[in-house]
Amino acid sequence: MSKKTTYLLGIVFSIIIGCILYWYFCCNCCQNATNNIKTNISNNAATVSKNLNPFSISGADFDIGTNENFNFNTSGHAVLTPVPESLNDPIEKLKNHLSQNPSKVLKVMGYFKGEESNTSTFGDLGMARAEAIKKQLTSRGISADKILPSGVMNEGLQPDGSGVLHGPYALLLTEDSSKQDLLKNNLLKSPTLMNFGSGKHATSNLTLKNTNLGALADYLNSYEDRSCTIVGHCDSDGSDKFNMELGQRRADFTRRQLLKLNVDGDKVKTTSKGESAPIATNRTAAGKAKNRRTELIIN
Numbered sequence: 001m002s003k004k005t006t007y008l009l010g011i012v013f014s015i016i017i018g019c020i021l022y023w024y025f026c027c028n029c030c031q032n033a034t035n036n037i038k039t040n041i042s043n044n045a046a047t048v049s050k051n052l053n054p055f056s057i058s059g060a061d062f063d064i065g066t067n068e069n070f071n072f073n074t075s076g077h078a079v080l081t082p083v084p085e086s087l088n089d090p091i092e093k094l095k096n097h098l099s100q101n102p103s104k105v106l107k108v109m110g111y112f113k114g115e116e117s118n119t120s121t122f123g124d125l126g127m128a129r130a131e132a133i134k135k136q137l138t139s140r141g142i143s144a145d146k147i148l149p150s151g152v153m154n155e156g157l158q159p160d161g162s163g164v165l166h167g168p169y170a171l172l173l174t175e176d177s178s179k180q181d182l183l184k185n186n187l188l189k190s191p192t193l194m195n196f197g198s199g200k201h202a203t204s205n206l207t208l209k210n211t212n213l214g215a216l217a218d219y220l221n222s223y224e225d226r227s228c229t230i231v232g233h234c235d236s237d238g239s240d241k242f243n244m245e246l247g248q249r250r251a252d253f254t255r256r257q258l259l260k261l262n263v264d265g266d267k268v269k270t271t272s273k274g275e276s277a278p279i280a281t282n283r284t285a286a287g288k289a290k291n292r293r294t295e296l297i298i299n
Contacts, residue, residue, distance in 0.1 A: 053167035058173065065089060069166050070132075070167060074163045074164075075118075075125070079133070079136055103179065108130045109151075109171075110125070110133065110151050111168040114153060130149030133169055184219070186215070187215060192279075193293070194254055196292045202253050212296075217261035226299070227266075228267065229296075230294050231295045236288070236291075237288070240275065245272070247273060248270065255270050269299075
């Protein structure tokens with residue numbers, strides 16, 4: 001082999017070795033840098049996604065349709081302006097829902113972290129934020145009586161890169177338990193729903209107008225989770241078997257009157273106690289008249 005050929009082969013060999021070393025050191029570095037960039041982008045996206053809380057209402061049966069929200073600065077108690085216009089539509093739906101469901105109220109739970117400074121006049125920053133949200137909602141036509149604000153510590157709050165807290169609160173549609181309890185207590189003050197003639201299991205329409213059936217129907221129709229049991233009772237005339245059957249017919253008759261008032265049949269159960277649970281003496285006609293009745297149990 002000539003010297004010239006050996007020289008050329010050496011050059012080629014050097015080029016090959018150089019390419020291999022370049023690929024090993026430089027391309028791997030570039031790949032690592034690319035991977036780091038992708039990882040950082042992914043992490044940043046996850047952080048942004050985690051911090052951006054869209055407007056939502058727990059218990060709502062209507063579409064919200066926006067990714068915006070009421071926002072606050074860290075340690076701030078005033079809603080940041082301008083307020084996104086996309087919030088107008090879901091708030092209008094919320095207002096209509098509350099108007100159509102008089103037994104419902106909206107709980108507004110304002111969140112805060114223990115490390116935040118509270119410069120508001122309220123006891124905690126969460127309550128101040130809840131009141132700020134309430135002000136926004138009432139300015140859009142929602143009755144203040146329908147909004148129940150409260151403050152809740154939430155150490156999971158995370159601001160974005162500018163220190164803004166996106167939607168640091170929660171909204172919950174729920175039943176107005178105070179009104180519900182009042183209606184229930186009023187009904188139970190006089191649990192007798194209907195009275196009946198001797199041996200009878202039906203009454204006239206005139207008698208029906210003087211009962212609590214209308215109030216009971218309104219109560220059951222207003223609260224989805226409420227139901228009742230109608231118990232039929234008798235005086236001591238007749239056999240035990242006859243009176244048990246008569247009490248059941250009285251309870252079933254009362255139930256049918258509630259169904260005529262648009263009460264869901266699944267909400268009304270019936271049973272009979274016959275003559276076993278008198279509320280007055282069976283020795284007088286007046287006492288027997290009181291015992292011939294149906295009574296209400298609210299479940």
